Amino acid sequence: MKYDFDTIVPRRGTSSYKWDTSEEENTLPMWVADMDFRTAPDIIEALQERVMHGVFGYTKVPDTYYDAVVRWFGNRHRWQVDSRWIVYTSGVVPALSAIIKALTEPGDKVIVQTPAYNCFYSSIRNNGCELSANKLIYRDGRYTIDFDDLEAKTVNPKAKILLLCNPHNPVGRVWTPEELQRIGDICLRNKVFVVADEIHCELTYNGHNYTPFASLSEHFQQNSVTCISPSKAFNLAGLQIANIIAADEELRRCIDHAININEVCDVNPFGVIATIAAYNKGGRWLDALRKYLWKNYEFLCHFFTERLPQYHVLPLEGTYLVWVDCRVSGIGSDDMTRQLQEQQHLMVNSGTMYGPGGEGFIRLNIACPRTLLADGLERIARVLK
Known part of the structure; x- marks a missing residue:
């Protein structure tokens, strides 16, 4: 077609x-x-069918939603996600804010590989935390990670989280499995938790394949959460839907509590319908x-x-x-x-x-x-x- x-x-x-x-x-x-x-x-058709129903009350997210997310990431990205790991919310930025709230105390440091998505900074600031900038190396027209500086930043006992942007906005890098492995090893060694913003994961080109950070090892999966959404790839940002994937049950409870504190626990029916259609037919x-x-x-x-x-x-x-x-x-x-x-x-x-x-x-x-x-x-x- x-x-x-x-x-x-x-x-x-x-x-x-x-x-x-x-x-x-x-x-x-x-x-x-x-x-x-x-x-x-197919998304437009699914939304039109839902509109014709004419009643738009509170939404209960169905099992078919979780099934669609699990199937998409398993088939498309070879990442086997358990449906119990998925926590839905109204967007990736609210998700990041809730995760920072759940995992830090005011005054803690959050590491960001800069230049980076501007809303990272407001999410850090709004939760009373401090930015720790792991500035990317720009050399010969291309960006790479300064791993020595990352090690130094993670050693600081106040450093609690690394906000990882994968693929990276705005510099356009798709981090390789080798780069992600080094990031994960450094963070594990120094007890820094990885929060992976992978909202642009579907939009990669010419052999630069997206690797979910959490898919690299069981250790990384337990020491991270991943934020995803169909909004960028399918142009659905206004429908306000995103998912947090967290393998650790206790961590999920903490994040779910923070989501409720931030009052971003409800999603609208159109976001749910669009996500199912996108992942099943898009x-x-x-x-x-x-x-x-x-x-x-x-x-x-x-x-x-x-x-x-x-x-x-x-x-x-x-x-x-x-x-x-x-x-x-x-x-x-x-x-x-x-x-x-x-x-x-x-x-x-x-x-x-x-x-x-x-x-x-x-x-x-x-x-x-x-x-x-x-x-x-x-x-x-x-x-x-």
């Missing part, structure tokens, strides 16, 4: 955070991490999406090579978020994003919002029809040329 990713779906005026934050009609948003594609037809659509996104990335790389060769586009191993090194311009990230919006009505993300190591970079969301991507790139060229 052929899927359509080229048709522009008008989103302005739909209370879209991405499109309606700016009131200017000619603004093109390439910032917030949701896609401008309709979701998989595989072929997802495969087609990944091919389209990769073609978008190739289009962007060719554009930069031809028109803006002085700027380095980072290799995209995973996510649909492209990290661009703009330091040669001498313009700070905040000034650059401001110029793009003021002069060309283009919204992109400044690297500074991703913490230490982000200055001088911008993040571009390429999950849109190629005509919109081409428009955005032309706007960038008019400012950065």
